[in-house]
Amino acid sequence: MTASNKPAFNKADFQKAAEELCRYGRILYGNNWSPATSSNYSVRLNDDVCALTSSGKHKGELTPEDILAVNMQGEPLSEGRPSAETGLHTQLYRRDHHIGAVLHTHSPTVVLLSQIWKDDALSMTGWELQKAFAGETTHEGTVTFPIFPNDQDIDRLAGQVEQHMQQHGQGHAYLIRGHGVYTWGKDLAECYRHLEAIEHLLGYQLELLKIRQP
């Protein structure tokens, strides 16, 4: 089933984005952040269309045929089954036209920490690597990652994320408990930098929990 609302997009842009998503898939799988077909990745093509991974693909072995164009309502513009979590990508693209790429991954650090962290947000202050996030200029600031309960109803989860962002600001990333992380950036390079920073910052936090264990 393809979309009734079929906005146009540039085919060369799509091809370039598809190849880049495959390249990042190999990197993210190689980092052990996208095991067992988990994760989904996307790039904005224009106001109305993004390129996004198909559902259920091995992320270390993506080919451009595994990438679909979808409209910002999450409907595919060609044959194929888009990611089951498409709605979490399009929620971000709809709310902020500066967002050019979204990465969702399932690394052990993110999944473990999100599972054991009791609060519904994780804030970090005093770490130089906070400056890896666009717009953060000092370790003296605070970066906060909300943690949402996992939910198989993606429309409902996307609604909760949107509501939270309207009340508390967009931030740089959010966690889904026992599941993974979503982060975004103006392009894939910036988005990947954010993801690397999250991995390291959350890794510090996980180590601190071990050290401080009574």
Ligand SMILES: CSC[C@@H](O)[C@@H](O)C(=O)COP(=O)(O)O
């Ligand atoms: C293989 S378990 C992970 C999935 O349930 C999901 O969370 C995920 O990240 C990938 O879903 P997908 O539909 O392939 O984009």
Ligand SMILES: [Zn+2]
């Ligand atoms: Zn997932």
